[in-house]
Amino acid sequence: MQQLVKRNITQHIQDQKNKFPIIALTGPRQSGKTTLLKNIFKDYRYISLENPDVRAFANEDPKAFLNEYNDKVIFDEVQKVPLLFSYLQGIVDDSKIMGQFILSGSQNFHLIQGITQSLAGRVALFKLLPFDLSELNADNLLEDSFTNTCVKGFYPAIYDRDIQPSVYFANYIQTYVEKDVTELLNIKDLQAFRTFIGLCANQAGQLLNLSALANACNISQPTAKNWLAVLESSYIIYLLQPYHENFNKRLVKTPKLYFYDTGLLCHLLKIKSGKALTTNRLKGNIFENMVISEFQKQNYHNYLNNEYYFWQDSHANEVDLLKQTDDGFAVFEVKASQTITADLFKNLDRFELNASPKKVEKTLIYGGLNNQNRSQYKILSWKSIK
Incomplete structure (x- = not known):
């Protein structure tokens, strides 16, 4: 093979x-x-x-x-x-x-x-997760449009066998996700579980709201927690934990929910094309999901053993991704915008102020294609993450 x-x-x-x-x-x-x-x-x-x-x-x-x-x-x-x-x-x-x-x-x-x-x-x-961006880049399989890339997703069969993402993911959910679910849990109402997965998709890139998921599916919170654990153990979703060191501020302690694959995420959200994603209200969340998942994939595929977090205080000031370094932090702001403006750096600067006197490496990852090295920031195209 x-x-x-x-x-x-x-x-x-x-x-x-x-x-x-x-x-x-x-x-x-x-x-x-x-x-x-x-x-x-x-x-x-x-x-x-x-x-x-x-x-x-x-x-x-x-x-x-x-x-x-x-x-x-x-x-x-x-x-x-x-x-x-x-x-x-x-x-x-x-x-x-x-x-x-x-x-x-x-x-x-x-x-x-x-x-x-x-x-x-x-x-x-x-x-081993679905393809990462560097793997697709190396084989010239990566488009310049992040919207098309998000919708297509990263599962090998889509690229190896030229399967339409909508066809692939409909079968994937029915054949694999539900198979794992029935093996791990005695769920009598699979329709309720399908609804649950769809609601998780609507929470992608956001703080996990377990009670909202449970209420919307008419299940208990412990059941919702078990269902979430099944999706985690089957590599459908993962929870990114908040960074807890207190810089003299109250910090959020709730994890954020992400999908390992944006193709599956877009399918669950009924987004069938890059054009449809361009005008969708969740475009920023889906782009953020793709970028954060890329760090997770490259972490595993390159055997790096890095630990990633996000940081958010009680006033909703946040940085999307954080990694501790030997002398401080590397922090990343993720924006789907293809135009770079000064406003995109404010969360990075705010974190640096809170983390002082520790050193902070600040990177903006955006929806455009050009990389820049500025005096205070690194600007990275989504295609160049590595």
């Missing part, structure tokens, strides 16, 4: 395969995990635990199963047979072979649970 777009994570996985007995790769369904692993580990056997016959063998007789598949094996959707994790621990502890097993799974909760309980210290864990 040939990989069309080179994935940035490839080299980092190759770097670790001789240092850990197990490599684990997680990420959303259809993000390209199987293709990537088959390309990296060409001499490994590939075993999918989605296959009911294979899964039954593994569940009923794990010892015999692992005698059959005991070296240079890729186990896909391994979280479906959780008892394998403890058996793998014994095998790799005895063999001391590096890169003996490759694990892959699309349900983060069960995969991470299995690793932390049985395989801690034995696994190099990676996350």
Whole structure:
């Protein structure tokens, strides 16, 4: 299975395969995990635990199963047979072979649970998300219009097979999201869950309002919290946490909600074209979502282990993204505008004032195409994030 777009994570996985007995790769369904692993580990056997016959063998007789598949094996959707994790621990502890097993799974909760309980210290864990901007740029697949890019999204099949985003995402929700939901939760009313996902889309780029989500779906707050956790563990949404250091001001402590993929987000919001997005009231939120998610994707794909936050005080002064540096902060303001005006820098300046005397690196990421280095700011096109 040939990989069309080179994935940035490839080299980092190759770097670790001789240092850990197990490599684990997680990420959303259809993000390209199987293709990537088959390309990296060409001499490994590939075993999918989605296959009911294979899964039954593994569940009923794990010892015999692992005698059959005991070296240079890729186990896909391994979280479906959780008892394998403890058996793998014994095998790799005895063999001391590096890169003996490759694990892959699309349900983060069960995969991470299995690793932390049985395989801690034995696994190099990676996350593969849909394409990032630098991957598409490298293959000349990135348009100059951020509106078209947001609507198209970043899932490999859309680029590899030239599928219309509206067709792809309608099937994605029905086939994958609801499949994960029914496996993780006993939801009898899938329509209510579809409504819930749509309401999450309307909150993208905003402070999470759990009570509003619960009330609108006529469910309890604990149920809404569980449903949100399922969307997180299936890599549909994530919560960006606020930075809490108090610069003598009251700070917001509620996370902001984002989608990993803006194509799915636009589909849920019924935005079907870049032209439609241009005039949509949520254009700024969707652009911000794409940019913030880009930092998350490049963080995982380049194995950086950075921690990102946003900052907002009780007067709604905020910076969209914040990262601590050795001597202060790197802060980012995200604006869909293609015209640079002095007003776009005010939140960055306000944060610098609050953070004084710590050093603050200030960057504006905007909807235009030209980069600039000014004396106090870096101005970065959305296409140039790296």
